[in-house]
Amino acid sequence: MEGQQQVRARRRRLYRERKDILNLYDDSELVKRYRLDRGGIILITDFVRDAITSPTNRSNAISAEMKVLTTLRYLATGKMQPCNGDDMGIAQPTASKVISQTLNALATPAFISRYIQFPTQQNDIRQTQATFREIANFPGVVGAIDGTHIRIVAPKEYEAEYINRKNYHSINVQVVFDASYKILDVVANWPGSVHDSRIWSECGLKEDFERGFLPGGCHLIGDSGYPCQPWLMTPYLQPRTEEQATYNRAHKCTRCVVERGIGQLKRRFHVLHGEIRVDPVKTTKIVMVCAALHNLCKERNLQLPDGQDIDLQQDVHEDQPDEANAFRHGEARDGLLFRDHFVNLYFQPEQ
Template structure:
């Protein structure tokens, strides 16, 4: 009897010591570990404080700042969540729960975090600035953004597993991203399985609708590779240039388009979780991509450095041969109009010097 009573006695809970991260490190050390400085971490926390702060202080409730820091550490390193918990003195279960809660809060519309930092320019002053920045690269005019797709490797999902196998034969989310000339993200779509072609993602995205319905002003163009359909607002290269004008257009197009490839490289260098296999559901992986995109722009806004790692130089990208497009892109109605528009655009802007 006594043994039974003793067995029912609750064990005393042992709490790990929590580290005061914001006061342990200076700004440079915080950026190295969490990609944001102290002010940036507090800014992100303010967006979601109400959503992730517990209603009471019972049981040593975890403060909002620590939840954000734990999430940033996971995104920055891609480490197993157990290691994240060890870093700041908590269990793997607690770390996993707070990362999920914080990601949910950051992508929830009332927080307005994503829309605050990832937005396509619509005001004329912003558009003129983006065009001028792109023109500095290779004298390619009227461009506000460079578009491409990138695959984020994921663990095989339980549902619709085959749809997530991409053409390189691994499971992924195919992410559509648009960068400006300063490597800031203007638009990101992170919901499509890896088997979906870039052109289909483009034809069903809200940004394309904005070009079509006029909410994005006229004379704005994106620049993309041959996997996309040629359209009056999406300029693609000539597959077989036949004239000096077309060759000059292609040279400038290739140099200008390097922006998106370098931008994707910067995003993945900054947030290593996007480098390897993300071992969560596709839906949660999509959240991770969206949050990383917004955080990348916040880092740009605060002029925070990238991790000190090798980068692909501009010249290396320009010298790299084009990869053949193994899958025929989906061709929408009206593509001939896009091809004719490109011909007129090239003739207008790329006449050979006399």
């Protein structure tokens, strides 16, 4: 017995060989598998290196680069199996720990705010408005807003609050895009049962508009699930004049930006397409990190893996209340009056 114990003690642990992924694949293959090119992967690895590097090299410690690649592969596919099946030499339990550690390092205000910022400088605002106006001649737009549901496994706490109107568990994510499909703002911490208008009424971006942090003449564009306000333009549910009908057509065409933008985000990171099997707090981190990485991909001009940058996504918005119910959802009368004035000012028929 003693001899067997000594042999067992001397037996060396065997580790799977880990390939040098960054040098094994070219940029096109890296983007296909991990959604970022070599430069982008190194960039975010350097950003979180201190937070995720193992303190020692004992037990064949996983490098910071490998941890980032494992996390990116999970976000790109939404599955654990590819994370340990890409010759990375990482067992699935280890991959789960690695992903959790790396997401915690990325889901920080420092990283998120580096890539997701709402325009506040005059030059940036004017450029954003001009780009939106090129779509359908709708003036003053600085962002297109909508909500999208991210499916999650039934949480252990407050389970009923996460059941949305389509009867599955989700987080309702509010997102704002610019005309180039870059994310300007995202709120990802509300249960699926919460309506879009409630999320908007309590978000920081609305407070910025109310407090005048953004100059006059700036507004978002959203569907009828939102209250019409001077800084959030919604369509007429029953247009009564040709001017209102023209406004609605321009509004719909311009607002398609957010539908396509959410489609791009979910196509790029498939983890957002299926059911995320973690608790709501971790899901929020996943959504925020995916949003920031989406913008990084935009900055680096990286195309979607299949080469299709436009995809109308499904299940974007909530029920659309009628005009009378809008007041009960907090819609101020001055918003409706402002919209009428806006239409008379910008959508008069050509003489």
